[in-house]
Amino acid sequence: MTVIFHNRDIISITDFSREEIVHLCEAGKRMYELEKGGKRNSLRDALKYRTLAYMFYEPSTRTRTSFNTAMRELGGRYDGFSGTEGTSVMKNETVRDTVSMMGANHFDVIVMRHPLDGSLQWAADVANIPVINGGDGKNEHPTQALLDVLTLYILNNGKLDGLRVGFGGDLSHGRTVRSLSLALSHFDDITIRWAAEDFLGIPGDLAQLLAARGVTVIRDNTVRDVMTNVDFYYMTRPQLERMPGVTQKDIMAMMQRYRIDPDKIRGFEARVLHPLPVNSEVAEIDYRVYFTPAQAFFAQAEFGIFLRKALLHEMFHQDSYLRYDSRLPDELASGSNRLARAIRGDKQQSMFIDKIHNGTVIDHLAEGTLRAVDAVLGLEHRGYSCTTAVIAEKRNPFIKTNLPELSERDLKQVAIISPEPTVNYIKDGKVQEKFVYLLCRNTNCITRTILEDVPPKFYADGDAIRCRYCRRPYALQTRKVSAEEKQEYLRSLPAGIAPVLYPN
Ligand code: NCD
Secondary structure (H helix, E strand, O other), X not given: OXXXXXXXXXXXXXXXXXXXXXXXXXXXXXXXXXXXXXXXXXXXXXXXXXXXXXXXXXXXXXXXXXXHHHHHHOOOEEEEEEOOOOOHHHHOOOHHHHHHHHHHOOOOEEEEEEOOEOHHHHHHHHOOOOEEEEEXXXXXXXXXXXXXHHHHHHHOOOOOOOOEEEEEOOOOOOOHHHHHHHHHOOOOOOEEEEEXXXXXXXXXXXXXXXXXXXXXXXXXXXXXXXXHOOOEEEEOOOOHXXXXXXXXXXXXXXXXXXXXXXXXXXXXXXXXXXXXXXXXXXXXXXXXXXXXXXXXXXXHXXXXXXXXXXXXXXXXXXXXXXXXXXXXXXXXXXXXXXXXXXXXXXXXXXXXXXXXXXXXEEEOOOOXXXXXXXXXXXXXXXXXXXXXXXXXXXXXOOEEEOOOOOOHHHHHHHHHHOOOOEEEEEEOOEEEEEEEEOOOOOOOEHHHOOOOOXXXXXXXXXXXXXXXXXXXXXXXXXXXXXXXXXXHHHHHOOOOOOOOOOOO
């Protein structure tokens, strides 16, 4: 198997093979050994003239500075923003445009962190230089997972198969547990044990994915129960910024039983890891644990530098550079989320109060959503006559307008209020096109934001439909779609995430 990182986007840990992860662990270990042997400077010219752009829409200490350190120690440079204040994001600039500007500024690689799930896949689609995911919402943090695996690799003497890892803290709203557990799922005989409050527990879709990838996942009652059966305990902080309405006090109450303190680790060999930062108020790791042999999280953070040096070195240690190309490929302009429905004559039209000759019928809206949909489309102010079927509001509401077509923004607004609307475009009294509009259900997915203009795309994962951006499964809810229509749609989707190709 060839291992190629050259010019590759680093978006999800599931894009790596086992061989690639081990290869990076070996490369990271070599960086670590250079450091230990006092030879840090031996690679000081490796990435001379290379520049890394960091784009941090969310706070970061370790990820950003360790990428910068890695660049500096390899002789490269870095520039960018940390926090959006002082950037044109404050002027409503989209991710697409901001990413394009980094290409135009002759950077060689982007490291980005952003609060929305799937935003990094979108950045990678748009950028014509490689993009590294430094954390997208509660989705993924692949280089954290790689450095965590490097830590396990070094502390466990090169053995990853058979590892038993405990997880604690917030397994639901963070991205590090998702990425690390998926990274471990590449290895054999992995056991994950966890203890946490229900609200902070492993999300169902992740548990399913891990089970399908052969990982044994066991929930325990207490931290000591977990400690009894693991080699490492990976603690995480509650991700309060992703739990609207939950206070620090609520969380302290939920976390109390699950904090790591000297009593809970006494008598065990397991080393305690944490991606950091620790929340000093919740103190999910009691400060006294810092001074015990169990503490391994500062070493873990330093392994982040070795891992990132190894990764950047593999990606860019070559002579050519990518020339900026300001054009965006056409395929980024449209989605793959219109599930085509069969048109059966124009019989359907006859049920409408006024038959329209040219325009759009939005059908099968959810009960009670008619007025909200009408308002969000602003039909009244767009100078188009619109018949809202008030009598039909209770059951099967629909909207008829002589707007000839709806923009992606319009369709998203509708689907956010009323999922899976059926859209009929009418021309000369006949239905020309009829489709169900699908929008990812993950409320934090970048495809759901209106102003970012990310066209929703899906791919087929066996029989499952998955969002290209946040990769969450999409379960079709409407009963209006026939089995054949669904099959036809599945057949039309790509079978995985292929890179977007640039016009040449
Ligand atoms: C993590 C992150 O941002 O996801 N931090 C990091 O990169 N080391 C973990 C966290 O913020 O809790």
